[in-house]
């Protein structure tokens with residue numbers, strides 16, 4: 001081996017390696033089960049791994065595209081309170097963390113709200129993205145949520161669907177974040193007063209103040225995986241307090257379902273149908289359709305009688 005093969009070849013090799021790795025990333029989706037899926041097939045399977053059925057996290061846009069009829073919806077704009085109300089800084093400035101989260105996700109806050117239809121039933125949907133600062137709730141998230149609830153009430157929507165994943169309240173906005181727990185819970189009560197059905201769906205881990213407020217007061221509470229965490233304090237904190245080791249399944253959705261806090265585990269590809277089925281029963285949509293059909297028959301009969 002001469003100096004050329006010793007030095008140039010590995011360098012060239014690494015160049016090729018880099019390019020092929022980039023090509024792989026563009027084409028293939030990896031999963032924790034270590035199986036690769038073509039990204040095209042992965043998207044067709046609603047971003048769920050076909051090998052192990054693990055639902056992969058979605059951006060809010062992806063969630064809306066999958067959930068609304070024909071991927072058509074209107075994003076609800078809301079007024080924005082100051083982004084950094086207490087000029088917070090720890091190891092990084094809060095403003096820098098915001099910039100990084102926007103770059104990472106392409107979304108301007110962890111929560112986005114949208115208005116559209118589910119099988120022609122008008123609904124409002126809010127969705128959270130855990131990659132955006134751990135789905136933490138800030139005053140802006142509170143504004144987004146309240147605006148969405150007002151929109152549902154003003155437009156006489158039939159359901160308010162929440163895809164929730166959140167580590168709790170955002171510490172970088174201090175007490176102002178904690179206040180959102182009360183505001184968002186009041187908004188949920190207002191929706192209930194107007195007979196708008198509320199659905200809380202765990203779309204990833206749901207913890208802290210989020211579980212302790214709006215996520216737990218919906219009419220129906222679902223999880224799209226039996227593996228997502230649902231709880232208030234972290235498991236380690238509980239173990240330290242009670243001085244006892246908890247089993248591995250504690251706080252996972254299946255365990256929470258078995259203990260009555262979650263109503264149903266519904267895989268991602270069944271969510272639209274399950275929610276619509278419940279809505280159609282509660283809103284008596286099928287009976288109305290049948291009544292309309294009967295009405296048409298009566299008209300036909302009367303026409304025949306006249307004839």
Ligand SMILES: [Zn+2]
Pocket residue numbers: 031032033034035049050051052053054
């Ligand atoms: Zn997998």
